[in-house]
Amino acid sequence: xxxxxxxxxxxxxxxxxxxxxxxxxxxxxxxxxxxxxxxxxxxxxxxxxxxxxxxxxxxxxxxxxxxxxxxxxxxxxxxxxxxxxxxxxxxxxxxxxxxxxxxxxxxxxxxxxxxxxxxxxxxxxxxxxxxxxxxxxxxxxxxxxxxxxxxxxxxxxxxxxxxxxxxxxxxxxxxxxxxxxxxxxxxxxxxxxxxxxxxxxxxxxxxxxxxxxxxxxxxxxxxxxxxxxxxxxxxxxxxxxxxxxxxxxxxxxxxxxxxxxxxx
Amino acid sequence: xxxxxxxxxxxxxxxxxxxxxxxxxxxxxxxxxxxxxxxxxxxxxxxxxxxxxxxxxxxxxxxxxxxxxxxxxxxxxxxxxxxxxxxxxxxxxxxxxxxxxxxxxxxxxxxxxxxxxxxxxxxxxxxxxxxxxxxxxxxxxxxxxxxxxxxxxxxxxxxxxxxxxxxxxxxxxxxxxxxxxxxxxxxxxxxxxxxxxxxxxxxxxxxxxxxxxxxxxxxxxxxxxxxxxxxxxxxxxxxxxxxxxxxxxxxxxxxxxxxxxxxxxxxxxxxxxxxxxxxxxxxxxxxxxxxxxxxxxxxxxxxxxxxxxxxxxxxxxxxxxxxxxxxxxxxxxxxxxxxxxxxxxxxxxxxxx
Numbered sequence: 001x002x003x004x005x006x007x008x009x010x011x012x013x014x015x016x017x018x019x020x021x022x023x024x025x026x027x028x029x030x031x032x033x034x035x036x037x038x039x040x041x042x043x044x045x046x047x048x049x050x051x052x053x054x055x056x057x058x059x060x061x062x063x064x065x066x067x068x069x070x071x072x073x074x075x076x077x078x079x080x081x082x083x084x085x086x087x088x089x090x091x092x093x094x095x096x097x098x099x100x101x102x103x104x105x106x107x108x109x110x111x112x113x114x115x116x117x118x119x120x121x122x123x124x125x126x127x128x129x130x131x132x133x134x135x136x137x138x139x140x141x142x143x144x145x146x147x148x149x150x151x152x153x154x155x156x157x158x159x160x161x162x163x164x165x166x167x168x169x170x171x172x173x174x175x176x177x178x179x180x181x182x183x184x185x186x187x188x189x190x191x192x193x194x195x196x197x198x199x200x201x202x203x204x205x206x207x208x209x210x211x212x213x214x215x216x217x218x219x220x221x222x223x224x225x226x227x228x229x230x231x232x233x234x235x236x237x238x239x240x241x242x243x244x245x246x247x248x249x250x251x252x253x254x255x256x257x258x259x260x261x262x263x264x
Numbered sequence: 265x266x267x268x269x270x271x272x273x274x275x276x277x278x279x280x281x282x283x284x285x286x287x288x289x290x291x292x293x294x295x296x297x298x299x300x301x302x303x304x305x306x307x308x309x310x311x312x313x314x315x316x317x318x319x320x321x322x323x324x325x326x327x328x329x330x331x332x333x334x335x336x337x338x339x340x341x342x343x344x345x346x347x348x349x350x351x352x353x354x355x356x357x358x359x360x361x362x363x364x365x366x367x368x369x370x371x372x373x374x375x376x377x378x379x380x381x382x383x384x385x386x387x388x389x390x391x392x393x394x395x396x397x398x399x400x401x402x403x404x405x406x407x408x409x410x411x412x413x414x415x416x417x418x419x420x421x422x423x424x425x426x427x428x429x430x431x432x433x434x435x436x437x438x439x440x441x442x443x444x445x446x447x448x449x450x451x452x453x454x455x456x457x458x459x460x461x462x463x464x465x466x467x468x469x470x471x472x473x474x475x476x477x478x479x480x481x482x483x484x485x486x487x488x489x490x491x492x493x494x495x496x497x498x499x500x501x502x503x504x505x506x507x508x509x510x511x512x513x514x515x516x517x518x519x520x521x522x523x524x525x526x527x528x529x530x531x532x533x534x535x536x537x538x539x540x541x542x543x544x545x546x547x548x549x550x551x552x553x554x555x556x557x558x559x560x561x562x563x564x565x566x567x568x569x570x571x572x573x574x575x576x577x578x579x580x581x582x583x584x585x586x587x588x589x590x591x592x593x594x595x596x597x598x599x600x601x602x603x604x605x606x607x608x609x610x611x612x613x614x615x616x617x
Contacts, residue, residue, distance in 0.1 A: 075514030086505045095277040095501070102502055103514035108495045110562075111277065120272040132275045135558070155513070232354050241558050 001062070001189035003028045004049065005160050008057035011048050011215075013040075018044045018069040019055070020215035026208075028062075028158070031182065033147065033206035034195040035226070037236045042195040043083065048163045049193070049239075050080050050156060061159065079152035083112060083163040087135025093147050096136060100154030122153045126180065128174060142173040150178070156219035162194040174198070178205050199251040203227055224249060250255070278559050288570040292349070295574035299345045299581045304588060305336055345474045348580040349573035350479065351471065352545055353514075354486045356572020357547020357565060358528035359492050361576040364500040364561045366435055372546035373532040375412035376438035376525070379427065380445035382536045385410020387449045387463050391456035403466070403539035404481060410445075411533030415525075417441045434525075468593030469540035471580050482534045489531030490569060494523055502562035540597045542576070548602040549575055552609045600609050 004026040011019040019041045026032050034042045040200040048055040051066055051074060061077050069077070088097070093250070100122075101115040111119075123129055126146045139147065145168065152160055163199035165181070166174040182205055185192055187264075194200040202209065203223035211226050213235040219226045227249050229242050239254045301307055307329070315337060321502035355373055362371035373379070389406035389484060422437035453463055472478055499520050502510045507517050536542075549572040551565055576598070583597045 046482065049507075050508075050512050052511060065502070071511060071516050072514035075512060078512075080509070080512040086509060088504055088560075090554070091501075091560055092278065093558055094275040098277050099502055099505065099513060102499075105498070105517075107499055107520065110279075110498055113272070116275045117272045120275040230323060 001028045002026070002060075003030070003062055004193065005060040006049070006057070007060075007061060009045070009048055009055050009059055011055045014046070014118070018215050019048060022212075022215070022217055023055070024210055024214055024217060024220060028191055029185065029189050030208065031185060031192045031206050033202040033209045033223075034191045034193060034212065035197075035199060035202055035209055036212035036218075040212040040213055040235075040251055043163055044082070044092050044215075045212065046163050046193065046195055050074075050078060050161055055087065058093065070211060072103050075155065075157070078159040078161065079155040079157040079159055081148055081152045081160065081162040081165055083167065085148045087136040087139075087144055087148070089135060091136050092132065093134050093136065093139075093150075094149060095117065097154050104123060105158075118156065119150075119154050122150045125184070126150050126153075132264050134198040134264060142170075143174075145169060145173070145177060146180075149181070153188075154197035159193070160200070162192065173202060174192045175201075180207075199227060199232070200249075202253070203249050217245065227251060268445060277339075277562065279563055281563075284557060284559075284563065284567060288567050288574075291575070292539025292570050292574040295577040295581075296345055296349065299348070300337070302581050302585055303334065303336070303341060307333060307337060318488050325444050339475050340473050343479050344471055344473050344580070345577055347479050347482070347538070348471045348577045348615040350482055350578075351539050351542065352549075352576025353569045353573035354482075354489065354535045355542065355545040355567040356549035356575070357493055358570040359572075360530040360550035360561065360565050361524055362506055362546070363550060364565075365528075366432075366490075367504060367506065367523050368435060369431055369551070370547070371435065372543075373528065374442075374541075374543065375530060375535075376418045376434065376545070377441035377445055378411045378529055379536060379541050380442040381417075382407040382411035382450065382533060383467060383541065384445045384449040384452070386466050386537075386540070387457065389451050390459045390462050390466070391452055406477075407537035409471045410527070411536060411541035414441050414445055415529045415533070419525075424467045465593065466540040467595075469542035470583065470591065470593055471539055471576075479537050482538050485534035489527040489532050489534075492523060492527035494566055494569070496520060500524065500565065504561065511524050518563045526615045540595070542598055544598045544602045545572055545576060548598075548606045550608055555609045 002025050006022050006024045008015055009022045017079065022045060034045065036042055044053060047053040049059055052224060062067070067072060092123055097119045098111050098115060101111055101118065104115065105111065128150060129148060131143070136144065136147065145165070149165070166177050168175060178201060181192060184190055185238050208221065208224060209219070209226040210217055211231065218235060219231055227242050229240060230250065231243070232240050234239060239256060241252045241254050243250045245253050287386065297309070300312055301309060313327060314434055315327040315329050315334065318327040319338070329337065329516045358373040359371070359469065370499050385406040385408070386403055386412070389403050392400055417440045418434065418441045421440060422434040425433045425437070452459060457484045499515060502513055502515050503517065512515050550564060553571060557563070557567070559567070579597045579601065580594055582593045582601065583594045586592055
């Protein structure tokens, strides 16, 4: 079953197409990594899927056109982990994660037992049990990242969009965060679409990669097919080697003799 | 995924706990009692209570006060205290609301041009209306209209912005409209220097001792505004994450923000129309509470309402007694005592607002 179907999606910012006639589908339970150089349109495409920016073309989520959904219906279908989430320092972890229950509450309602159970379950799953009373301002970068993911999961949406979910983490925490997301994907049948910069890590977790450049999809397929030296060199303006490691691929930057990146 | 009962009970948002609610209510109560007892004619606590009991027709209660004292208590002091409480509560609530909605710690009821518009309305009324109309009734109406027009303009200017309409756009529009209205107001004032004194005293702000009519005038607006804002208080916490994140959590940001801003502005315009410009309440009260308690908006909004009421009741006591029989403008008192108090709170805390 298709979780996300994009057809001819175009986003113009300041008259310029930042996302240009993108077409792609994401199957339910799939992990798709959105890769591409800076300014390729990854974040804007995610924002279009979350309906945070105006677009032309069509975006269909689990069979329903996103433009026909009410905001609250959209929020029950799709959660977003932004690149730089707002984490008010005075807010407690419990309060923050409970905000994820907003789609299930009317504008005048407050959280009930069911909502607190859902939040507690997510906190437990993310090794954050006992963190409920902590203020966001006292958390480390890794803890904060997990709390933001917890808020998105408390939303209980089948699709989760992540924008650079590991950008601020060290390599150990990157691995932990991605392992966790992958485990949750399997457990809860989540569909994940994540914009990622680290190609080697992305290749290890993603089922499929969508390479964007200049707002267009220039490659779409399993990591092995997308991470090809020629392709990466052309679109990233980088010189790299793609090295097979135990059946996976690693992307290794290559330094040329004179220290300049070489483009042949 | 499932959680034990113990884990679940630990996961809750800090609402208005019994301790906070009690402390805030006690503060307001003490303020009101002090304000009722203090004045040119001293009234005893017991006498006031017995008089209240008699008014409530409790069996066996007879007021020990003379008819003059009765009149002073029920026709002057009680309505003045009630008005101060309503005005203070509204200004503090509106301040906290603007701060939450616009994610701007410096936002207060005077943002969005409310004060400038009300000031222009009042100045026009004082300068140009014939003497017979200038009195008690016309001035509040003119101020209210001016405030409402200013906010409407702010909203129109903000909406006309071609770029994405975020909170900052409306703040900038408010500053623009306020600057324009202030210029107009100064111009009118200069052209009519004979009424300068009257305009000036209105701008400084005071709680009038005009009895119940002013209370009944502002109460409906403040009641509606407070009900709307307090009902939406959880959503203000969501808005504090920013527009995009609030939207992805299913909040219709534009509609909720409009409801909150309209409510806060209507309430503010109504009280400003009656009392003139009383500054600082909308900034000092919410910030002091935030620093003292560290709670989110869902608790901060009701706390601001109650403590703002107590704060202005006390400030009004100072205003009418410090230099008795002369009165100090209330706006001067709120700034004179509020600012140092806020500095102390700021200094003695390490929790960032």
